[in-house]
Amino acid sequence: MASTGPLVWNRRSGDLSARKGRDRYPVLWGADLTTGAVVKHASRRALRWLTTTSDRDRKTMVQDEPAVLVQRTTAPEQTRRLVVADLSPAVLAEWGGGIVVENHVNVLRPVQQPAVPRATLARVLATPTLDRVMRSIAGSVAVSAYELAALRFPPAEQVAAWGELDDDALAAAVAEAYRPGQS
Secondary structure, three states, X not given: OEEEOOEOHHHOHHHEEOOOOOOXXXXXXXXXXXXXXXXXXXXXXXXXXXXXXXXHHHHHHXXXXXXXXXXXXXXXXXXXXXXXXXXXXXXXXXXXXXXXXXXXXXXXXXXXXOOOOHHHHHHHHXXXXXXXXXXXXXXXXXXXXXXXXXXXXXXXXXXXXXXXXXXXXXXXXXXXXXXXXXO
């Protein structure tokens, strides 16, 4: 399932803080994904924590399961349209077990037992070929959850097998699968 991060910061500006506190969760911003990994970008230090106001708010706002994260809005000068990071269990633990994802980040999470491991999906999405595929279907610098959900992939068994490949072999396998004339 692909969705856009639920936090629209200017609607919750009064709940944002620079300090950890009771019922506060760290906010993951689009800038935190620019390297292709999840890192706390210094420019967001003053707005790093969101105070949740109820159990319902926490249920809506807090991402506490591993997922694949994709920057939703990229700049025209960026070399990549798909800026992808794996929100692994280890990364979630580093961030305290749960994060609030702001609306400039898309979240990809399984709705059932996934046929393709999360880390493999993140690596495939990060290939130059998938970046070109996204550029061909998206006419803007925005990467919508709808467009991510519409991406076509080879059979799940084939994509899952790519997880064993090193980066160069993965890039070659993905390029071959998306070569014109392939089904």
